[in-house]
């Protein structure tokens with residue numbers, strides 16, 4: 376649950392947040408919003424006599440309140456934190472929730488490179504997510520194709536070809552075949568043989584496909600195949 380921001384509103388002036396790491400206190404006006412650790416953030420036109428010129432990292436200031444679609448920049452960043460779902464996401468989220476107003480007014484600062492990292496990683500996660508669901512879709516279509524053609528003897532290469540044709544790319548052939556076998560469970564038999572692509576046969580069609588002959592000594596056909 377989000378913590379309400381009202382717990383300390385008698386406290387005038389810039390809000391300060393305890394960091395989860397160490398005893399340092401995060402301050403929007405002093406520290407980079409997107410640094411994992413609490414790191415001093417100095418704007419190019421500010422001069423800190425204690426920091427040698429070559430160690431001063433140019434910073435940027437949050438100047439946006441609203442995104443194009445009307446969403447606040449604060450909410451936009453909170454969504455990114457959520458997407459990241461990692462430690463840095465949680466750290467930044469806690470800082471943002473502690474902001475007294477919008478980030479612009481809080482005078483939030485950030486290193487350009489930290490800002491870029493923060494966004495890039497979040498979008499990468501999003502891409503993996505959408506790739507994952509596209510792959511689920513490809514798998515669903517693959518088992519549908521197999522299920523529609525149950526009299527065929529499928530080998531693992533055929534199955535992979537269908538999967539790739541449907542846009543699948545995440546599973547290896549072995550994982551794909553394992554998942555297919557799991558999907559059809561007792562309706563499917565998998566025949567493994569060293570050096571030969573795994574054969575998948577729908578149990579109902581085993582007799583016609585494999586011309587298996589009942590073994591008198593071992594009446595059960597399934598036993599025979601195993």
Ligand SMILES: [Zn+2]
Nearest residue numbers: 407410486489
């Ligand atoms: Zn930074």
